[in-house]
Amino acid sequence: MDLSPILISMKTACTAIFFTFFLGLLVALITVRLKSEKIKMVLDGILTLPMVLPPTVAGFFLLFIFGQKRPVGIFLNSIGIKIVFNWTATVIAAVVIAFPLMYRSARGAFEQVDENLIFAGRTLGMSEWEIFWRVIMPEALPGVLSGGILAFARGLGEFGATAMIAGNIAGKTRTLPLAIYSAVAGGNMEEAYGYVAILVVFSFVIVVLMNVFANGRRKGRKHG
C-alpha cells in the first residue's frame, strides 16, 4: 500500500485547519459585532456558500480565481507561487470547504454567550479586552473547539474541490479521498479497503475525542 496519500492528507489537513481555525474565528467575531442585520445576513450567506454548494462548484470558482491564466494566478506565478495542481491547492480547497463549519460553529458559540455576562463585566469596570478573554472566550471555547474539530475532519475528507484545483497527482496532490477514488477506479479494492479503514477510524476517533472533551468540561463545571 502506498503510504504517500496518508502523509499528504495529514499534512494538508493540519496545515488547512491552522488557517481555517483562525480565519473562521476572526470572521465569526467580526460578524457577531456587526450592527446592521442586513449586512450580517448577506455576509453570512456568502460565507456559508462553500458549505452548501457542491464542492465541484467551489472548486470551479477556485480555478476561476487561481487559474494560471487568471490575474491572481498570473500574479502569484510571477512571484514564484504555484497553486493549481500543486500541494498548496489541496490546502486551499480544504480551507475553503471547511471554513463555513468553523465560522458557523464559532459564531453560534459567541452568540450563545449570555449578554448579561458581558454587561455585568462592563458595569464591573472590566475592559473590553478583559471581558473577551476572561468571560466570552471561556464560555465560547467548547463551541469554538468543536467547530475546529469538525472543520479538521471535513478538511481531511475533502474531495470535489481538491480534484478540481489540485488534481489527482500521486505523491503530490493525491489525498486519501482521491486515493480511494483512484484505487476503486483502477479495480484495486484491497488498497481502497486500507485507505477507507484508516479514514473511518481516524474520523471516528476525532468525533469521540470531541465528545469526551465537551463532556469533561461540562462535568468539571457542574460537580468538580
Added chain:
Amino acid sequence: MSLYVDIHKKLGAFSLDISFDTDREVRGILGASGCGKSMTLKCIAGIVKPDEGRIVLNDRVLFDSEKKIDLTPQQRRVGYLFQNYALFPGMTVEQNIGIGIRGAAAGQKKQKTVEMLETFDLTDLAKRYPGQLSGGQQQRVALARILAYEPEVLMLDEPFSALDTFLKEQMHFEVQKMLKVYTGDVLMVTHSRDEVYRFCDSVVIMDRGRTVEQGEMKELFAHPKTITTAKLSGCKNFSAAEKRGDHLVYAKDWNVLLQSTAVVPDAVQMVGIRAHEFVPEKTRPETNGFHLRVYDVSEGPFEVSVRMTAEGNDPEDDRRLIWWKTDSEAWKGRFRENMPEYFRAAPEAVMPLTD
C-alpha cells in the same frame, strides 16, 4: 448622593419616557412586566443608549445628549444586579467577587475579597463555581461582587424573581441587611408591591414606558391617584365612575353612589376600593352601602377571597364582581355559615382615580 434621570428612547412601537431623581434613599421602580423598568436601568448603566436626555450621578454627568456626553459603563461606577445574577461561570466565587475590585494593590484586593466572603457568609464556598451553588447562594455572590466594586448607585433588577418562596423570604432579610450597610442610592426594579413595601422609601410608578406617579411610598400606596398605581398597589376592585360632587362619585359598575374623603377630580374615570376595606353590616348602611351576593369563594391558608355580585347586576356577569378579603379565622368563625348581605366601604377607602 443623588441620581437624576430624564431620558427618552424609542424602540419600534415602544417609547420610553421617564424622569425622576433620588436622594440618598431606596427608590422602587414599580410597573407591570414590559413597561420599560429594566430598560431604564440599562440606560443608567450605559448598556443601552437613550435617544435623548440627561443622567447625572452625584454631580457627575453620565449622559447628556445635548453636550454629547456618554460615559462607558466602565466609567459610570454603577452596580447592576441582574435578574439572573450574571455570575461568570468559569470563575470561582472568590474570583467573581475579586473581579470588580479595581485599582487597589493586589494585597488589598485579596483582603477585600476575604472581607466580602465573610460578610455574605460565603467563605466555605470561595473555591466553588457558580454552577455548583443554589439560587440563594448565587444571589449572595452577586451582591458581594457588586458591593466589592463600591458603586455609587446600586441597581437591583427584579432581585427576587429567580427564587422560590422559601428562599425569597430568607433573601429579603439578606438584602435588607445589605441595604443598611450600603450608603449610596439604591434603585430597585420590581413588579411586586410587596417588595416595594418592604424595601423602598419612595417609588416611581411606570406604565408603558412612562412615569405615572412618583413620591413617598407609603403615601402613594395609601392615596393612589391613578388607576395604574392603584392596581400595582394591590387594589382589586375598580368601577367606571362619574363625578357627582366634590366628594361624591357614582360607581357605574356597582350601581352605588359613594362618598369619598378625597376630592373627586373632574377627569375621574374609575373608582377603586381595596378588597380589605369592605366591612360587613347587619342592616343596609345609610352611606356607601353595598348589597352583595356571593359569586364564589377561594380559601387560602390565612386569607379568604370572596367574589360577590352587586345588587342590580346580572349574577352571571363575572366582569363586575367585587372582591372582599377577610382573614380565615373570621371566615371560619363567623362568615362561612352566616354570610353577610350588606357591606360598607368607609369614605376614606373610596379612591377616585384618573388614567
